[in-house]
Amino acid sequence: MLAKRIPTILPKLNFEEALEVTKIHSIEGSLNESMPLIVERPFRSPHHTISKSSLIGGGKIPKPGEVSLAHNGVLFLDELPEFNKEVLEVLRGPIEDRKVTLSRVLTTITYPCNFMLVASMNPCMCGYYGSDKECKCTKESIRRYINKISGPMLDRIDVQVEVNSVKYEKLNSNKVEETSEEIRKRVKETRQIQQERYKKYKIFSNAELTPKLMEKYCKIDEESKKLLENAFDKLGLSARAYGRILKVARTIADMEKSENIQKNHILEAISYRGLDKKYWV
Numbered sequence: 001m002l003a004k005r006i007p008t009i010l011p012k013l014n015f016e017e018a019l020e021v022t023k024i025h026s027i028e029g030s031l032n033e034s035m036p037l038i039v040e041r042p043f044r045s046p047h048h049t050i051s052k053s054s055l056i057g058g059g060k061i062p063k064p065g066e067v068s069l070a071h072n073g074v075l076f077l078d079e080l081p082e083f084n085k086e087v088l089e090v091l092r093g094p095i096e097d098r099k100v101t102l103s104r105v106l107t108t109i110t111y112p113c114n115f116m117l118v119a120s121m122n123p124c125m126c127g128y129y130g131s132d133k134e135c136k137c138t139k140e141s142i143r144r145y146i147n148k149i150s151g152p153m154l155d156r157i158d159v160q161v162e163v164n165s166v167k168y169e170k171l172n173s174n175k176v177e178e179t180s181e182e183i184r185k186r187v188k189e190t191r192q193i194q195q196e197r198y199k200k201y202k203i204f205s206n207a208e209l210t211p212k213l214m215e216k217y218c219k220i221d222e223e224s225k226k227l228l229e230n231a232f233d234k235l236g237l238s239a240r241a242y243g244r245i246l247k248v249a250r251t252i253a254d255m256e257k258s259e260n261i262q263k264n265h266i267l268e269a270i271s272y273r274g275l276d277k278k279y280w281v
């Protein structure tokens with residue numbers, strides 16, 4: 001069956017990205033003549049019953065899985081704790097390596113999988129734990145639900161945001177908010193800055209920075225370093241989180257068109273961490 005592609009509001013693929021995406025989708029068999037080149041950034045949203053092999057790829061002659069079909073795009077996992085814990089754990093490697101190697105007796109194939117992971121979840125089964133409404137769950141059931149997401153998995157999620165339910169008055173207010181189109185323009189400009197900066201390295205975004213490139217492009221001053229060290233002690237963050245926070249801070253700086261990462265960019269990046277200290281206890 002041909003995969004349906006819904007035009008998204010995501011920034012369009014550049015030519016090199018479009019070629020990579022088209023190749024993968026061609027191997028998977030979801031291209032047709034009317035779609036010679038995929039120009040829309042992929043948005044994949046697999047169901048929570050997905051198997052390991054459908055997620056990372058598999059079969060006798062290994063075909064790409066959802067992580068590779070989401071290459072250069074978004075992999076959206078709705079209701080994260082509903083996924084099988086073992087299935088979620090196999091995501092750790094691909095998130096880190098941005099590629100997945102599938103070995104069979106006769107062949108070994110490596111597919112790229114440079115995707116942005118977006119996930120949503122409730123804090124408990126009823127959805128009200130930590131909100132201003134009454135949660136009816138037991139402590140034990142909350143712990144079981146939350147712990148379906150392991151610490152190492154959470155560690156790989158750079159931006160963790162808590163969203164409360166929207167009050168009726170707010171939905172009904174006349175206050176003008178930023179539109180999706182305006183946000184898209186801002187994201188596009190930020191990506192252009194990054195593409196331009198990294199063109200000689202053949203990477204497109206801050207997320208792809210290697211430790212060596214980070215030394216060059218994610219320099220911070222002594223005051224910011226102290227700030228980061230303090231946050232590490234307080235939040236008990238891992239060494240992996242250090243690099244991830246710096247990359248997020250680099251992106252915040254780019255959004256403000258700031259050449260250097262400033263203290264406030266570091267502070268904002270740190271503020272997107274630490275949800276585990278509230279719920280994962």
Ligand SMILES: [Zn+2]
Nearest residue numbers: 124126135137
């Ligand atoms: Zn609850």
